[in-house]
Amino acid sequence: MIRHFKLLNKIFNPRFKRSYCFKKDEDIHVQEFINRELKLAKTGHQVLVIQPYIKWGTKKDRLTSPEMKLAESESLINTLRDWKIVDSLKIGMTSYIKHTFFGPGNIDNIALKIKQDQRISAVFISTNILKPIQHKHLENYFKVPVYDRYLIVIQIFREHAVTREAKLQVALAEVPYIWSRIRGIQENYTERLGSEAGQIALSSKMLFDDKKDLLKEYEKKLKKMITKLKSHREHLRNSRKNKNLPVIAVVGYTNTGKTSLVKALTEDLEMLPKDCLFATLDVTVHGGILPSNLKVLYIDTIGFISDIPTKLIEPFVATLEDAMFADIIIHVTDVSHPNVDVQKSHVETTLKNLNVESSLLNSIINVGNKIDLVGNYHKDENCNYISCVKGTGIQELKIKIEEEIIKATGRQILKIRVRTGQKEYEWLRLHTAIMQVETDGDYSIVKVIATKSDLDVFKHLFIYKKSGK
Structure with missing residues (x-):
């Protein structure tokens, strides 16, 4: 057991090259380590995207369509640097088979497609999380790495985590997946994560109890570090409160233009919004001035997304606490997105689940962004329509924010x-x-x-x- 805790100390040693999530600078050596542990080729993966869906019955998703779900799955892959989509499939099913996920006919068809197209180096099955036994069977059949949504979103989080806190939260988000794998029969999936948790799961030939103890210590250490950072955030929040500046939290589905809106409202030319999913993993605070010369603070938060396992998003809930303590909330939607109503509903449900005060929920300012990308759209009198790119509606929105701030404070x-x-x-x-x-x-x-x-x-x-x- 002592040698296992020596391994743990080595993992948390800042000089240890593999401890990338605790390093301040992500240098070339860290990137090489990530690529190696994620089993990425130098040019990334050539991916076959598979969107499963239930064709009928009580489990059928009636809020959206398989086409819309596939489009979001493809956007996840397109967000990853050097990953490319070779082909995409929609597969209708009556249920998800316990051991193989797909039925034998679909498995044979997918395996044949992979065999016939030598470009395919990985398969992304867009379901929350595959069971270890399902993962084992699918990789045995397909002879290439298989990824579920949990693994793909982790890849994205890793690429977009910049600050120490974001990297710690990503590391903590990986732990539940590792737990499921060290209890399962296919432990080598953890290696694809390339995390310290993955190293624990794979280290030597430890017994299950030893791995469990080591992972518990690792998880405990991560939570302790995040608690310290949370205390720091609370200190900053209290500092803002003492300065008596109104706080406006900007929330919304991922890639709806939250950062672009904050940039437009603050006229901060140094902000660089990105057109990709999960571009923002950290809460950032930006000062702005309303038409009345009232100084305010805008908080840019992590984006929401559907079909994400709860355990994956839990570590990032802390970053949304700032929204819970804001004076008002701005909810940004992308009116050009065909699934805008479903995305809006998902964000509203999530905010309610976060126990945001009803008074705050009832005073949310709804903002419809990207009107420059659509000709005709259904206008809701309770929504403020804007274009961050063109600047359309921004001044009117500032006036609305001012009215709500005066009432709320x-x-x-x-x-x-x-x-x-x-x-x-x-x-x-x-x-x-x-x-x-x-x-x-x-x-x-x-x-x-x-x-x-x-x-x-x-x-x-x-x-x-x-x-x-």
Whole structure:
């Protein structure tokens, strides 16, 4: 047992090259390690995408179509660098066979297609997660690596994780998969993950109990590290709260344009939105100014996606906590997407499951993005339609945000008469949002947006003291 914990210490040693998820810089050596452990060719994988679906019965998905599901599955592969789609199939089924997933006829047809097309180096079966025994049978039949949605999304997370926290969360997201594999009969699937957890599952010829103990220690260490980072986030959240700046969380299905919207609202030219799934894995905070000169903070969050195993997304729930503590939420949808209604419903359901306060849910600002990509679209009076690329509707949206922020935070709009350039005027300039200033001789009539606490302080400093109260 001692030698196994030596292995654990080696894994967590920052000098250990394989401990890529704890390194600050992702250099070429780390990339080589990832490619090797993921069994990636230098040019990536040439993939056959298979979209299974239930043809009829109670388990049939009636909210979307096999074509739409296949399109999203293909977009997952297209998000991966150097992975290419060779061919795609939709396979209708009455149920998922226990040991082989597909029936014998479909398995033979897929195996024949792979044999006839030498370009195919991997198969992606777009189902949440394959059981170990299913994985074993399919790879035996197909003679190429087989990936499920869990593994593919992990690949994407790995490519897009930039910060230390994101990398830790990806590592933690891999652990449940490793647990299922070390309990199963086909442990070598963990090697494809290329993770420290995978190394534990594969290390030497350890007994099951030894692997279980080692993985428990590894998981415990990850959670401890993430807890520290969570405490840091809470500190930053409290710091923002102390500064009394309104917070706006931007949420939505992956690749609907959340980052593009934050860029448009803040006019931050340094932000570089990407046209791909899960481009943002970290919560990022960006300052903006509303038409009234009220300063606000926009929080860009990780995107949502359907058909993702709960265990895979759980480590990232912490990144959505900022949305739960925001003053208002903006929900961005892509009106050009044929499945926009299903995506919108999925995000709304997820937010409810996160126990976001009903008052916050009821005040969500719905935003329909990418109107520049569609000619005619059904307009909902409760939705604000915009184009982040063209700038259409952005100014109107800012006004809407301002209205909702004032309501949500209890701020007031009022006029205060003060001596121009004196302490009262300077205090208002520093602590409130000045909308308008009118001069009246030696005085200024200042129209401001202020919180009740700001007004109480102002009265205490400049009214009560002078009056002797």
